[in-house]
Amino acid sequence: MxxxxxxxxxxxxxxxxxxxxxxxxxxxxxxxxxxxxxxxxxxxxxxxxxxxxENKEALLLGLFDLMSAQARVQAAASGTPDDPDQLLRATVHQPLAALTSGNAELFRIIFSEALINRAFSERLRTQILEPMILASAELLKSTVFADAPLPPDFDLRVRAVSGLMLGTILQRVLHDDLLETRWDEMPALLVNVLLQGVKGTTP
Amino acid sequence: MxxxxxxxxxxxxxxxxxxxxxxxxxxxxxxxxxxxxxxxxxxxxxxxxxxxxENKEALLLGLFDLMSAQARVQAAASGTPDDPDQLLRATVHQPLAALTSGNAELFRIIFSEALINRAFSERLRTQILEPMILASAELLKSTVFADAPLPPDFDLRVRAVSGLMLGTILQRVLHDDLLETRWDEMPALLVNVLLQGVKGTTP
Amino acid sequence: MxxxxxxxxxxxxxxxxxxxxxxxxxxxxxxxxxxxxxxxxxxxxxxxxxxxxENKEALLLGLFDLMSAQARVQAAASGTPDDPDQLLRATVHQPLAALTSGNAELFRIIFSEALINRAFSERLRTQILEPMILASAELLKSTVFADAPLPPDFDLRVRAVSGLMLGTILQRVLHDDLLETRWDEMPALLVNVLLQGVKGTTP
Amino acid sequence: MxxxxxxxxxxxxxxxxxxxxxxxxxxxxxxxxxxxxxxxxxxxxxxxxxxxxENKEALLLGLFDLMSAQARVQAAASGTPDDPDQLLRATVHQPLAALTSGNAELFRIIFSEALINRAFSERLRTQILEPMILASAELLKSTVFADAPLPPDFDLRVRAVSGLMLGTILQRVLHDDLLETRWDEMPALLVNVLLQGVKGTTP
DNA sequence: GATGAATGAGACTTCATTCAT
DNA sequence: CATGAATGAAGTCTCATTCAT
The missing domain is CATH 1.10.10.60 (Homeodomain-like)
Incomplete structure (x- = not known):
């Protein structure tokens, strides 16, 4: 004890x-x-x-695990809404919401290193990106493709979903003022784009 | 002489x-x-x-100018197709195509530094991102919103367009095998997503 | 503790x-x-x-403080003799005696730098030369000018006193063999010169 | 030709x-x-x-020769006054006057280097100091000691003369404001000191 | 376990000097 | 002779890491 x-x-x-x-x-x-x-x-x-x-790099890995853990915690916390529409919204909302507070810094540090460090990018893919892609895939299967056969380019479409989220986040952490100011509107807007295209009328 | x-x-x-x-x-x-x-x-x-x-950082700036110049050259080279559909395709195709050959490296280096260096991110925004956003905005105005009034969240939707491209690129440079293999299919697919949403049927 | x-x-x-x-x-x-x-x-x-x-220059400043401290210590150690003649002798003797042992080196280093480094020469003046000049002035007032009004060029005469000492020292550190050999005789001789001119008969 | x-x-x-x-x-x-x-x-x-x-040091030696030559030129220019008093005045005046205009800088550079560079100090002694000392000795012999036997410490007294001049110059190039302002008065004052001691009444 | 003095590899940068043009 | 690009030795300083206390 x-x-x-x-x-x-x-x-x-x-x-x-x-x-x-x-x-x-x-x-x-x-x-x-x-x-x-x-x-x-x-x-x-x-x-x-x-x-x-053990050394300085271990600190970075520690931060990485921290981010990874936070992502998992938030994913778990959001639960699994029954309503497909709610599910979609929640899934998109999550990664974007993770950026508020001080986490934008964490994102910067980790992606900065992953971009130029192969070992680190592997880790990032395995622990963060692939789970996100998997979640996106599950999401699509249970919502927009619930009643249709999966198209042959399904996996690529999944990348479009995760890419839309990542790219939006990337722009924000690169100090896009507009995104910083109106960050709250983005989840709904992105869902809209995914459902109806960029022209889609907001409900 | x-x-x-x-x-x-x-x-x-x-x-x-x-x-x-x-x-x-x-x-x-x-x-x-x-x-x-x-x-x-x-x-x-x-x-x-x-x-x-002058010093090591000047090398980085040199690389930055290189990327910036390449972007401009490619933008100019693509001309201005008359067909709106062609225009859309071209605009999306450009940044993605810029990544082939050795340019993925350039992207990695520059974004890695911009993520943690404020002065550099300013430069990146002014010279690369904002032009890309502007081009996206023009594109939307002359295609999908050609006949409709611009919605109040127009600027945010533009960020969705640029974000979709950036995020897709980001995933690829982070060594997503699928994207590396089937990179050629992405421009058309992204256009589709933008026009009809992620479920959109490919023509 | x-x-x-x-x-x-x-x-x-x-x-x-x-x-x-x-x-x-x-x-x-x-x-x-x-x-x-x-x-x-x-x-x-x-x-x-x-x-x-902190850096290389700090070493030089350290040496400077060392010399400055030594000068103060020696000044204090010599006390204040009552006999005016003794006082004169002591005041002249001090700076010259400070050069024995390894201190000639210190003198060389510090004056060499002060000659070409304005900040350093300021320091030298404030911490070493001006005290020396002040001491010389006090000395003159209480000895040769004890019973007479101070002449209008008194301050310049003080410079002659300090100059005589400095110049003699300078010649020695520039490796004048004669001065090195017969350094012990100089204080008395300089006192003599000051009191009676260069022709003055040694007592 | x-x-x-x-x-x-x-x-x-x-x-x-x-x-x-x-x-x-x-x-x-x-x-x-x-x-x-x-x-x-x-x-x-x-x-x-x-x-x-040939190299950077040769530039310094060149400057040295320049100074040396200037000293010789000035010595020659001053001629040889018949009046012993005039001679004394001229001999003391010369080195001090050499400092006006831009020569103070030359003095700083050369003495700064000579203080820490043995080869250079040798040169300085041979080409500048020893001639100056010799001139001082000749001066003393033909003036103050014209009618008297040379004392046993004659050579040391000569050092007092050259030292008085050097030390006064040194103080000035170390930015003594008073000396800079009233530099013109110094030659006469120094002659006085040499003839009568520091208390000597100016004629 | 905690501390921080000590280490030394190694980074960037400067600059005297050379030499092909 | 003049030029200035090229060289590379050498210098200052930083900092991750170790280890005796």
């Missing part, structure tokens, strides 16, 4: 360091930030970082 | 160095790559890099 | 590095000497220099 | 480069100044410097 307590304490501190890392990396970028920066932000000696993380 | 020759020679070598930089940065990432790597790839002494570029 | 010990240890090592810097700079000159040279002379890794000094 | 013309042309350009070097070194200091700086100031390509000077 004591070991459990100890372990919990360790886990807490580890999380504390990770939070600090998220803040620091977000502000300075992964490469510009130093271990000392993170340690200072976490309020520990810089040597102590190595008690919780 | 001699000056012109000399200037041309210099420009050529500068381009040569820039090409090398693109290759090296693409493989290792901007931060992990060293000036020496670039110099070796270009076949010059590492001090010589500074004959053509 | 432990903190005090640690601080003392750090201070000691800092001093150790500074001593090494004095030796190295004296031998090679500030610009020709490298951080690596200093580190090697101090017996530490070259990166470690930066634990104690 | 043509060769002479050519040689003169070369000499002229060489002098032109040297003037530029004096200006540049004076402003930035020898080490901070680059060959390119000098070339730009001289209006030639930086590679061309090497047509006239």
């Amino acid at each position: 004591r070991e459990t307590l100890q372990a919990q304490l360790t886990a807490t501190k580890r999380q504390h360091v990770l939070d600090a890392a998220a803040r620091v990396f977000a502000e300075k970028g992964f490469h510009a930030a130093t271990i000392k920066d993170v340690a200072t932000a976490a309020g520990v000696a810089h040597g102590s970082i190595y008690t919780y993380f | 001699r000056e012109t020759l000399q200037a041309q020679l210099t420009a050529t070598k500068r381009q040569h160095v820039l090409d090398a930089a693109a290759r090296v940065f693409a493989e290792k990432g901007f931060h992990a790559a060293t000036i020496k790597d670039v110099a070796t790839a270009a076949g010059v002494a590492h001090g010589s890099i500074y004959t053509y570029f | 432990r903190e005090t010990l640690q601080a003392q240890l750090t201070a000691t090592k800092r001093q150790h590095v500074l001593d090494a810097a004095a030796r190295v700079f004296a031998e090679k000159g500030f610009h020709a000497a490298t951080i690596k040279d200093v580190a090697t002379a101090a017996g530490v890794a070259h990166g470690s220099i930066y634990t104690y000094f | 043509r060769e002479t013309l050519q040689a003169q042309l070369t000499a002229t350009k060489r002098q032109h480069v040297l003037d530029a070097a004096a200006r540049v070194f004076a402003e930035k200091g020898f080490h901070a100044a680059t060959i390119k700086d000098v070339a730009t100031a001289a209006g030639v390509a930086h590679g061309s410097i090497y047509t006239y000077f």
